[in-house]
Amino acid sequence: MGSRVELHLDQAALRRMLTGPSGEAVRLVRRAQRATMNQGRLRAPVDTGFLRSTHQATGIHVTGLRVTAEVEATADYAAGVHEGTRPHIIRPRRARALAWQGPSGLVVARSVRHPGSRPRPWLLNAARAGAGRLGFTVTPGG
Structure with missing residues (x-):
């Protein structure tokens, strides 16, 4: 006759393991954010270097099982360079x-x-390169 043991992990414990401050999902998103920011700085169009210097990473946000982070260029003309202008x-x-x-x-x-001006989506391409290596699928957001 065999022995059998069942192990149960409640949903709250699982959520803490995945999305807690040092959870696996949070660490993975932080790595992807850092990789995206580094690639963004490398790929940013350079004239004076100001655009490149304005890249910032936001904090990590956890809502339920969703973990999000952002990388942005805060220069007032960054959107016009990234998206192009009419x-x-x-x-x-x-x-x-x-x-x-x-x-x-x-x-x-x-x-x-x-x-x-034509679009120069360096940040989108940076996310595809940086976060893509970690298994993320990157789509244009808004």
Whole structure:
């Protein structure tokens, strides 16, 4: 005659193991967040380096069995670079006209038609590279 033992883990204990402050799910999301932020800094378009320097990671949030974290670039123009811009008109803010040095000399205008810019989704690509290595599926969010 054999012996049999049943082990039961209640749902509250399981939830604490998975999503508690040092739970497996929280640690995995934190690793994915760190990997995404590192990749984001490497992949950010660079002109002056300011955009690259504004990457931040938020805290880890646990709601039920859902664990979330975010990485963001806080530069005021980050969304326009990431998502692209539509054609728009540029007007001066503090002066009566815009002025710049063109190939034939000084150019002055009251407004300029900007053709828009293509999207450069470096942060999405960073998440796919960084978190993707850890088994996460990354889709565009909002």
